[in-house]
Every structure is written in C-alpha cells, then in structure tokens.
Amino acid sequence: MNVESLxxxxxxxxxxxxxxxxxxxxxxxxxxxxPSPQLLALLKACPARCxxxxxxxxxxxxxxxxxxxxxxRVIAEPTGDIEWSHPRGGYGVQFKFG
Amino acid sequence: xIEERFDxxxxxxxxxxxxxxxxxxxxGMKVLQLERGEYPGSKNVQGAILxxxxxxxxxxxxxxxxxxxxHLIEQRFWMMDDRSxxxxxxxxxxxxxxxxxxxxxxxxQFDKWFSSKVREAGVTLLCETTVTExxxxxxxxxxGVRTDRRDGEIHADVVVLAEGVxxxxxxxxxxxxxxxPDNVALAVKEMHFLPRETIEARFNLRGDExxxxxxxxxxxxxxxxxxxxxxxxECISLxxxxxxxxFQRTSQTPYGLLDQFKRHPSVAPLIAxxxxxxxxxxxxxxxxxxxxxxxxxxxxxxxxxxxxxxNAVHREGSNLAMTSGRIAAEAIGLVKSRxxxxxxxxxxxxxxxxxxxxxIKDLKKYKDLPPLMHTQSQNFFLTYPQxxxxxxxxxxxxxxxxxxxxxxxxxxxxxxxxxxxxxxxDACRFARAWR
Ligand SMILES: Cc1cc2nc3c(=O)[nH]c(=O)nc-3n(C[C@H](O)[C@H](O)[C@H](O)COP(=O)(O)OP(=O)(O)OC[C@H]3O[C@@H](n4cnc5c(N)ncnc54)[C@H](O)[C@@H]3O)c2cc1C
Numbered sequence: 001m002n003v004e005s006l007x008x009x010x011x012x013x014x015x016x017x018x019x020x021x022x023x024x025x026x027x028x029x030x031x032x033x034x035p036s037p038q039l040l041a042l043l044k045a046c047p048a049r050c051x052x053x054x055x056x057x058x059x060x061x062x063x064x065x066x067x068x069x070x071x072x073r074v075i076a077e078p079t080g081d082i083e084w085s086h087p088r089g090g091y092g093v094q095f096k097f098g
Numbered sequence: 099x100i101e102e103r104f105d106x107x108x109x110x111x112x113x114x115x116x117x118x119x120x121x122x123x124x125x126g127m128k129v130l131q132l133e134r135g136e137y138p139g140s141k142n143v144q145g146a147i148l149x150x151x152x153x154x155x156x157x158x159x160x161x162x163x164x165x166x167x168x169h170l171i172e173q174r175f176w177m178m179d180d181r182s183x184x185x186x187x188x189x190x191x192x193x194x195x196x197x198x199x200x201x202x203x204x205x206x207q208f209d210k211w212f213s214s215k216v217r218e219a220g221v222t223l224l225c226e227t228t229v230t231e232x233x234x235x236x237x238x239x240x241x242g243v244r245t246d247r248r249d250g251e252i253h254a255d256v257v258v259l260a261e262g263v264x265x266x267x268x269x270x271x272x273x274x275x276x277x278x279p280d281n282v283a284l285a286v287k288e289m290h291f292l293p294r295e296t297i298e299a300r301f302n303l304r305g306d307e308x309x310x311x312x313x314x315x316x317x318x319x320x321x322x323x324x325x326x327x328x329x330x331x332e333c334i335s336l337x338x339x340x341x342x343x344x345f346q347r348t349s350q351t352p353y354g355l356l357d358q359f360k361r362h363p364s365v366a367p368l369i370a371x372x373x374x375x376x377x378x379x380x381x382x383x384x385x386x387x388x389x390x391x392x393x394x395x396x397x398x399x400x401x402x403x404x405x406x407x408x409n410a411v412h413r414e415g416s417n418l419a420m421t422s423g424r425i426a427a428e429a430i431g432l433v434k435s436r437x438x439x440x441x442x443x444x445x446x447x448x449x450x451x452x453x454x455x456x457x458i459k460d461l462k463k464y465k466d467l468p469p470l471m472h473t474q475s476q477n478f479f480l481t482y483p484q485x486x487x488x489x490x491x492x493x494x495x496x497x498x499x500x501x502x503x504x505x506x507x508x509x510x511x512x513x514x515x516x517x518x519x520x521x522x523x524d525a526c527r528f529a530r531a532w533r
Contacts, residue, residue, distance in 0.1 A: 007353045012288075012377035019136070038346075045345040047286045047352040047379035068141060069379040070264040071284045074277055074342050086266065088246050089134050090226030097289045097333075097376045098143045098205035 009049040013065040021091035025063045027072065028083045035059045038076040045071055067093050104130045104254040106430060107243055108221075109229045109267060111138035113416045114402025115260030116212045117156055117423030122258075123219035125431040130252065131221050132245060134228040139209025142262075143287060143380035145328050145335055147310060148203045149417040156424060157215050161197065165207045167330035168308025169198035176364065178315035178325075179487040183364045194307065202308050202328050202335070204289075232257060232271045232398070239441075240271070240397035256397055256430055256440040260423060263381045263403040273398065274391035279346055280472055281385030281406070283323065285339030286352040288360075290372035294332050300368055301329050312413065315483030317359050319350055322384075322475040324413075325359050327368065334369055336360065339382055341472060352379065382415065383408040387465035393452065394445040399426045407457055411464050418457050425451045466531040477524060481515050 027050075029039065039059040042051040048065045051072070061082075073084035086092075108119045111133035119131045135141040147170070153160050172189035193199065217223055228246045233253070235241035242253035259268055269276045292300075301309045313325040323340030338352075338359045345352065359365060383389070383406040390406050393399060401407070402419030409418060429448035430440065438444050452458050471478060489508040512521060 007351075007357045009353050012353065012374075015374055015376050016378075041346045041349070044349045044351050045284070045342070047284065049353075067377075067379045069284060070277075070282075070381050071342055071345070071379075073264065074279050074282055074381070075346055077276065084266075085230075086134055086228045089228040090136050092141075093378075094136050094140045095143065095206045095376065095378055097207070098139055098141075098146075098209075098378060 009047075010065070013048055013067075016065075016067070017094045017096065018064065019091050019094060020064050021088055024088060024091075025061070026085045026087040026092070027061055027063050027066065029059055029061050030081055030083070032058060032081070036076075036079055036081055038079050039081045041075055042072050045075060047071065102252075104128050104252070105434065106130070106256045106258060107132065107252060107254040108258045108260055109243065110260035110262060110402075110404075111135070111213050111216070111223065111225075112142050112209065112260060112262055112402065112419065113212075114404070114419035114423035115258070116209070116216050117420040118258045118260055118401055118427040119221045120156055120216045120219050121424045121427035122431060123216070123221045125427075125435075127431065127434065129221045130254065131216065131223045132227045132229050132243065133223065133225045135225060137210055137225055138213035138223070139206035142205045142209055143285070143378045144203075144205040144416060145287075145310075145326055145337070145413070146203050146205050146208075146416070147328065147413070148201045148208070149414065150197065150199050150201065152417040152420045156420060157212070164211050165204070167202040167204060168303070168306050169193065170200040170202065170310060171303075171307045172309040174309065174311040176311055176313040176315070177483045177486055178313055178317050178362065178364065179484045180316050181363060182487045182491070183313070183315070184483075184486050184490050189309075202310065202330050204330060229261075229267055232267055234271075238396060240395070243267075255434070256399070256445075258423070258426060258430075259398060259400040259404050260402050260419075261404045263383050265400070265404040268391075268400055268404060273395060273400070277381065277383070277406075278385070279343035280341060281383065281389045283339040283341050283382045283384045283410075284345060284352055284379060285337050285382055286356050286377070286379045287335060287337030288356065288374050288378075289376045290334040290336055290369045291332060291375055292334065292369075292372045296371075297329055297332070297334065303329065306331070313359075314479060316480055317362065318355065318479050319348065320476050320480040321345070321348060321350065322471050322479060323355075326413075327365065333375070334372065336365075336369060341384060341475075342381070343472070344475065382410070384410045384468055386410060386468040387458075387461040388468075390461070393449050394442060396442045397440055399430070399445055399448050401426045407461070409460050409464065411467055412460070414460075421455060421457050422452060425455060425457075463533075464531070470527055470531045474524070474527075477516065485512055485515055
C-alpha cells in the first residue's frame with residue numbers, strides 16, 4: 001500500500017483550531033463540466049485536502065479545514081479556475097504554535 | 099470611513115510588519131497596524147530559527163523578555179536516501195555564549211510578544227481585520243486601505259505592505275505579479291510534544307541548548323525540497339517543503355511526503371512516542387534575487403515575504419523580513435522628517451538602503467542558485483544523495499574487498515549515473531551559482 005492511502009488528513013486537521021465563517025467560503029471553484037489540469041492538481045497538492053471530486057467528476061471545495069497556505073491560488077487562480085481571498089478578519093485557522 | 103488620519107498604515111503583524119510599525123512609532127509617527135488573525139501570530143508558520151542580531155536591532159532586551167525556546171549550539175545537515183543519511187554536524191561550545199546568535203522559537207507565541215512591544219511603542223493595532231483593497235487617490239497614488247469592517251476605509255500618508263508571501267493586496271492593485279509555482283515552496287509542518295528530558299537525551303543537549311537538522315535527498319522524491327527537524331524546549335518542529343511547481347508536476351501529496359519523512363529510520367526514533375498538537379502549512383518564497391518585485395511606489399512600500407525577500411540557501415526569511423521592515427520604516431522616517439511628500443521618487447531611498455544591506459547582497463550572491471536547483475532537481479535531490487549514500491556504505495562496510503577495488507566501484511557508480519561531462523558540468527554549474 002502506498003503512503004498516501006495510509007495518511008488521514010482529517011485526523012491531522014483535528015489537532016487544529018478553526019473559527020468557520022459559515023456561509024462565507026473564502027475560496028470558490030468556478031462552475032465547470034470537465035475540470036482543468038490545474039483543478040485536478042489541487043486534489044493532490046492541497047495540504048488540507050479541501051478539494052474533492054464529486055460523483056459527476058467535478059472538483060468541489062470545502063473550506064472548513066483550509067490552513068490558508070495559498071497553494072491552490074498559485075496553481076489555479078491564473079486560469080480563473082478558482083477565486084481566492086483571505087477569510088474575513090478573525091475567521092479561519094487559528095494557529096497556537098505556527 | 100474612519101476620519102482619523104495616520105502617518106502610516108502597516109498591513110500585517112508578522113516579522114516585517116512588526117519591525118516596520120515599531121521603528122516608525124519610535125520615531126514619533128502615528129501608526130495603525132492591521133492584522134487579519136485573531137491575534138498576531140495566529141496565521142503565521144515558521145520552522146523556526148530566530149536570528150538574534152536582527153532582533154537585537156529592534157528590541158535590544160529581547161533575550162530577557164521574549165518567549166525563546168533553545169539557543170542553538172549545533173547544526174546538522176543530512177543528505178538522505180531511503181534508509182540512510184550522510185551527515186555533517188557542527189557543534190560548538192562557543193555557541194554557549196552570553197548573547198547567543200540563534201534561537202528556536204514558536205511563531206504564534208513569539209509574534210504575540212513582539213506585538214506587545216510594538217503596541218507599547220504607541221502603535222494602534224486592529225486584529226481580526228482583513229484589508230481587502232488599497233485605496234487610490236489622485237494620480238494613482240495609494241492613499242489608504244479598505245477593510246472588511248464596517249466603515250472600513252482608512253487613510254494615511256503611506257501604506258507599508260507586510261502582508262506575507264501571498265501578497266494578495268499588492269497583486270490585486272497591480273503592484274506586483276502573483277507568486278509563480280516555480281517561485282514558491284509549500285511546506286507542511288507538525289508540532290511533536292515530548293517531555294523536555296526526552297528531547298535533551300535524544301538530541302544530546304544540556305539545559306536550554308538546542309539543535310536543528312536540515313535534511314535533503316530522496317525524502318523529496320526528486321522534487322526541489324528540504325526537510326527540517328528543530329528542537330524546542332518541550333516539542334519538536336518537524337516539516338518538509340517542496341516547490342509548488344514540483345507538487346503540481348508530480349502529483350505527490352504534501353502529507354504523504356511528511357509521513358514518509360517521519361517514518362524514515364533516521365527520524366522515527368527522534369519523535370517516537372510524541373503527541374502531535376498541530377498540523378500547519380505555509381508557502382516560502384524561493385525565487386531569490388530575480389523574483390524581487392518593485393519595492394516602492396507612490397505612497398507605498400513592500401517588505402518581507404511579500405517582496406520575496408527570502409534566502410532559501412541559508413533558510414533565512416524572518417531576519418530579512420525584520421530588516422526590510424526596519425529599513426523601509428527608517429526610509430519613510432527620513433522622507434517625513436524632511437517634510438517631503440511620500441512619493442515614489444522620495445521612497446526610492448528605501449531600495450538604495452536595502453541594496454546596501456546584507457538582505458540584497460546575500461540574495462544577489464545566490465541569484466543563479468534557485469533556477470539551477472529547480473531545473474536539476476532529479477540530480478541534486480535524488481541521484482547524488484543515493485550515490486553518496488552508497489559510497490559511504492562502501493567506505494565503512496568491511497567485507498574483505500580491497501580498498502582500491504572499493505574506490506573504483508564508487509567512482510564507476512558516479513560516472514555511470516552522471517557521466518564524466520555530467521559530473522564536471524554539475525560541479526561547475528554549482529560552483530558558479532554559489533560564488
Ligand atoms: C515552514 C517554514 C519554515 C521557516 N523557517 C524559517 C527559519 O527557520 N528562519 C527564518 O528566518 N525564516 C524561516 N521561514 C521564513 C519566515 O517564516 C518568513 O520569511 C517570515 O515569516 C516573513 O515575515 P513577513 O512578516 O514578511 O510575513 P508573515 O510572517 O507571513 O506575516 C504576514 C502577516 O500579514 C497578515 N496579513 C496578510 N494579508 C493580510 C490582509 N489582507 N489584511 C490583514 N492582515 C494580513 C498575516 O495574517 C500575517 O500575520 C520559514 C517559513 C516557513 C513556511
């Protein structure tokens with residue numbers, strides 16, 4: 001078995017503290033039928049695994065566990081695949097150690 | 099709009115922003131600092147090594163007051179293949195000095211303290227405030243910022259952009275380009291807690307002595323990247339980072355790399371039995387000198403990671419951030435003390451002062467290294483570490499093979515992997531980029 005399938009990212013995120021801004025996601029995926037290579041890259045590159053493929057083969061995001069690194073923006077904002085902003089002031093991940 | 103007018107607005111309360119705000123306040127300027135986190139440090143991630151010299155210039159008494167972890171007496175470099183590491187260690191009792199040169203810190207805690215000094219100096223800090231936009235006035239001049247608070251427009255003579263590596267505001271305002279995948283690395287990190295005696299025994303330390311390990315090799319699976327293991331008082335910071343372009347190209351996952359690094363036979367015993375209390379990720383500027391954007395303009399300057407001021411070779415970033423923040427603030431102070439407008443022409447003195455400092459001099463020295471490492475990542479991070487490990491094993495294993503034959507075999511393995519011209523070329527390219 002490869003390493004990836006053994007690592008549960010959700011367990012890692014569980015260590016962290018978040019203040020989720022319900023109803024105001026700070027990152028959005030543009031509606032699409034077939035995902036671009038950039039969007040597909042996010043399935044692997046996002047360190048919090050916020051991006052997932054839905055049953056119709058489209059890329060979806062759930063921002064609740066986002067650790068606000070900016071990797072997805074660097075990869076997929078230039079193509080217009082995602083809209084990326086900071087969470088509203090005070091919301092999002094709250095690092096105790098950093 | 100908030101009617102109150104400020105001499106300067108600083109966006110961000112990280113290393114660069116705190117240095118800039120403190121320096122301006124000490125010069126009597128009226129400064130407003132805006133931070134999107136719940137408290138300063140709550141969004142910030144670092145290894146983290148603090149360089150005392152640059153900190154001392156800002157808060158001379160920091161050794162007595164700041165939350166410091168361990169002073170570093172030892173540095174280890176590891177070149178790793180899947181089952182081994184070849185190490186170079188430097189440890190010296192000279193580093194047990196009255197004013198130690200480097201410390202490990204925990205950023206969220208350190209930033210909180212640093213910010214308390216900034217506020218003591220008279221800076222007004224608003225946390226939980228995301229700046230959403232820069233406000234332009236006549237002739238495209240930046241005259242203030244807009245925030246996500248109600249009535250969130252605030253004006254000042256100058257805006258100091260200390261917004262970190264993502265630099266969203268600067269990009270949105272067209273002051274600089276968005277970071278490119280080949281110019282930033284993604285690092286993931288965990289905090290591993292252990293009793294302090296355990297850490298001291300495992301790392302061969304007494305009292306507050308500290309050690310850091312920088313690791314490269316097959317742990318990054320052929321990508322341009324590095325791992326790190328830093329000893330704090332009661333925890334170990336452990337992480338690994340690689341270029342975003344490489345993650346994109348190879349479909350490796352950052353958490354997969356991290357877990358493989360943790361499982362490495364040289365690493366696992368150091369963290370055995372630890373309790374993980376946080377998992378974080380952050381980008382690091384890696385483009386070096388050639389990726390530095392325009393540093394100033396009409397009514398604005400940019401400092402720290404937002405200006406890509408990071409020395410990837412020496413793993414120095416926070417000190418470049420602090421120094422650029424301080425120098426920008428001194429430049430602004432100079433312009434204002436002469437009663438002159440904070441225009442691009444007058445602010446150009448910031449760049450001149452920065453060019454004369456170690457910040458730009460060091461980045462210039464290594465200007466060709468990032469591109470070399472990025473294009474030759476297979477050789478530098480996979481092939482050579484494997485060859486060197488094999489060579490070392492061949493050297494130390496005693497099995498009756500005559501030494502001359504052993505040496506021949508080692509040499510042959512290098513030539514087979516890279517050819518004579520390849521080896522010669524790599525050495526020349528590396529030497530030229532390092533010079
Ligand atoms: C894993 C890792 C290890 C590292 N190790 C080291 C090391 O050992 N030694 C070293 O010297 N350097 C190290 N660095 C680099 C170092 O962390 C950075 O160079 C340094 O933090 C840069 O400081 P800064 O103030 O420019 O940015 P940051 O520290 O990122 O601060 C930016 C601040 O701006 C705030 N902000 C951003 N946008 C907005 C907005 N729109 N509105 C309001 N607030 C905003 C953020 O919340 C943040 O507080 C490391 C980096 C990483 C990721």
